[in-house]
Amino acid sequence: MAHIDYFFATISPFTYLAGTRLEDIAARHGATVTYKPLDIIALFGRTGGQPLGDRHPSRQQYRLQELRRQARKTGLPLNLKPAHWPTNAAPAAYALIAAQKTGGGDLGALAHGLTRACWAEDRDVADDAVIRDCLAAAGFDPSLADSGLLVGAETYAANLEEAVERGVFGAPFYITGDDARFWGQDRLDDLDAHLAEVAA
Numbered sequence: 001m002a003h004i005d006y007f008f009a010t011i012s013p014f015t016y017l018a019g020t021r022l023e024d025i026a027a028r029h030g031a032t033v034t035y036k037p038l039d040i041i042a043l044f045g046r047t048g049g050q051p052l053g054d055r056h057p058s059r060q061q062y063r064l065q066e067l068r069r070q071a072r073k074t075g076l077p078l079n080l081k082p083a084h085w086p087t088n089a090a091p092a093a094y095a096l097i098a099a100q101k102t103g104g105g106d107l108g109a110l111a112h113g114l115t116r117a118c119w120a121e122d123r124d125v126a127d128d129a130v131i132r133d134c135l136a137a138a139g140f141d142p143s144l145a146d147s148g149l150l151v152g153a154e155t156y157a158a159n160l161e162e163a164v165e166r167g168v169f170g171a172p173f174y175i176t177g178d179d180a181r182f183w184g185q186d187r188l189d190d191l192d193a194h195l196a197e198v199a200a
Contacts, residue, residue: 002031002195003177007163008111009040010092010125011085012171013078016115017070018185022174023108025188029195035100035107036159037093040171043160047169070186077120084124091145092125094152095135098144101151105139113137 004026008015026033041051052060064080071078092114100107113134117123123130132142163173167181174182174191178198182191 002026002029002198004031004033004191005036005166005175006033007036007038007159007168007171007173007175009089009171010037010096010111010114011087011089011118012040012115013067013119014070014170014185015172016112016119017067017074017076017078018112018172018188019074019076020108020112021185021188022172022191025192025195028192029199031195033107035096035111036162037089037096037111037156038159038163038168038171039089039156043163043169043171046160046164049169074185076116079119079122082118083122084126085118087118087124088126090126090153090156091128092131092134093156094149095131095145097152097155098148099135099138099140101148102140102144104141105135107138110134110138110140 004022006022022033025031044050052063067078067080096107096110096114099105099110114125114131117130117134118125125131128145131145135144136142166175168175170183172185174187176191176194176198180194182188
């Protein structure tokens, strides 16, 4: 069975713009997905990237153009200057880690709901009430926002270490069971084609 390790950040606009296309692709190919939220700023520091504010103005301007383009392509609403960004991504990541461990809901919907809260709904994904709403909307027990915090913190840190070791340098980032790597939501079609080729 095909498998995808999905490295992403709960406050990444490009993760948001991926929508639920990964889940559609996985379903089409019978692939399983392991969700691996990580600290994107720490990842940049470990792999040669820079936080947005430290990038050259030309890179910042290009990013804004690209976000507009990708939002138009996907049809997803996008606020280029959300009210609660940047914010602490860890609480939302811990909740997703707890949800993945517990099961019973839709992890793809949860990941998308959290990023949508930030980039389309002007809600703070570091806020427990927002996290609880997203958990409930995705079919999980809202109390997961309060549980497994130590495990969540340990897994969050471990995801970062694994990402660095496996060549991840941005988000979203997809790695298949045969170590094919795809960076960015604009490479999902390539991931889809790869899984079809491997299965043929």
